[in-house]
Amino acid sequence: MEKFLSPETIFSNLKNKEIDRNIAYDQLISLIEGSNNPKIRSESISILNQLKIPDPKLFKIIESSVLSDESPYVRRSAVNLIGHQFLKEGLDTLTWVIQHEKSPLVVKTIFDLNLEPTDTRFKSLNKELTDYLAKIALELGIISNEAKFILDLEANFAQNEENSVLELKSYQFYEKLKDVKLGEFWLTIKDKHIESLSFNYFNWRYMKRNPGLFNSISNLQDPIVYLNLLGKIHSTHNNNFRIPESISLLTKLRKLNLSKNNIIKLPKSMFLLTSLKYLDLSNNMLDEIPKEITNLKSLTTLRIQNNQISKIPTTVKTYLDKLSNYKI
Numbered sequence: 210m211e212k213f214l215s216p217e218t219i220f221s222n223l224k225n226k227e228i229d230r231n232i233a234y235d236q237l238i239s240l241i242e243g244s245n246n247p248k249i250r251s252e253s254i255s256i257l258n259q260l261k262i263p264d265p266k267l268f269k270i271i272e273s274s275v276l277s278d279e280s281p282y283v284r285r286s287a288v289n290l291i292g293h294q295f296l297k298e299g300l301d302t303l304t305w306v307i308q309h310e311k312s313p314l315v316v317k318t319i320f321d322l323n324l325e326p327t328d329t330r331f332k333s334l335n336k337e338l339t340d341y342l343a344k345i346a347l348e349l350g351i352i353s354n355e356a357k358f359i360l361d362l363e364a365n366f367a368q369n370e371e372n373s374v375l376e377l378k379s380y381q382f383y384e385k386l387k388d389v390k391l392g393e394f395w396l397t398i399k400d401k402h403i404e405s406l407s408f409n410y411f412n413w414r415y416m417k418r419n420p421g422l423f424n425s426i427s428n429l430q431d432p433i434v435y436l437n438l439l440g441k442i443h444s445t446h447n448n449n450f451r452i453p454e455s456i457s458l459l460t461k462l463r464k465l466n467l468s469k470n471n472i473i474k475l476p477k478s479m480f481l482l483t484s485l486k487y488l489d490l491s492n493n494m495l496d497e498i499p500k501e502i503t504n505l506k507s508l509t510t511l512r513i514q515n516n517q518i519s520k521i522p523t524t525v526k527t528y529l530d531k532l533s534n535y536k537i
């Protein structure tokens with residue numbers, strides 16, 4: 210079947226009324242149970258989530274994918290389906306996932322379900338989620354709220370690295386690696402808050418992949434130059450880093466360097482960082498400066514050169530003129 214059918218073909222045939230929902234359901238289940246391709250299994254589950262066919266047998270099939278499939282992408286799709294269609298039956302399964310799952314991509318999917326914290330039905334599951342963040346926070350020495358941003362960053366790595374697991378020891382490296390341009394370390398924590406962050410997806414990913422190189426790299430006069438070169442060699446150029454919405458949780462962040470991340474769009478939540486004084490968005494792929502930037506009342510320095518910005522709204526231009534230092 211896999212030779213002739215794909216999840217997309219099945220879905221297209223259903224939309225074009227060439228097959229009915231029951232046939233589409235049976236074909237998708239066959240792909241989930243019989244395909245050796247994790248992408249096909251994952252997409253089949255995602256389409257079943259869209260179809261919302263009320264079959265009690267489906268829960269057991271999807272639960273099996275959550276508990277035993279080797280691909281985190283498949284497990285993520287399965288967790289998402291359970292969360293949207295079988296939450297009552299799947300509470301114990303989702304609790305097990307939080308306690309045992311190694312992929313941050315899968316755990317983040319449960320957080321993204323946005324369960325109502327006051328609903329007593331989800332009390333035990335919400336407690337597990339709270340405890341999960343507390344463990345991250347304890348290891349890094351930050352408050353639990355900011356730990357959600359770290360989880361989202363880790364999920365970002367796992368999006369393109371199938372074998373990526375939640376690994377926090379590397380953050381100790383980041384606290385020691387100096388960014389000469391920013392004048393501070395890659396990651397600065399003070400009073401349990403992240404105060405400065407110099408994040409380049411490709412550089413951080415390289416260090417996560419090669420932690421044994423940390424000592425030799427950190428002894429260089431300007432390790433960022435070296436890492437930028439390695440990043441160009443080892444990066445996939447069509448990768449665009451998406452800033453997690455949870456960046457707004459870093460309420461004490463003063464300096465943020467996101468240069469050279471191929472960023473296309475900025476999340477609105479980033480403009481809630483009222484303590485931010487220094488922001489570097491240079492060398493990305495932005496085509497505008499969002500008007501929401503004017504909400505950054507503490508900002509004094511902005512670097513946003515070498516993007517694709519062709520027009521600046523008057524309100525933004527007025528705001529920029531009031532900054533003590535900006536480059537565009």
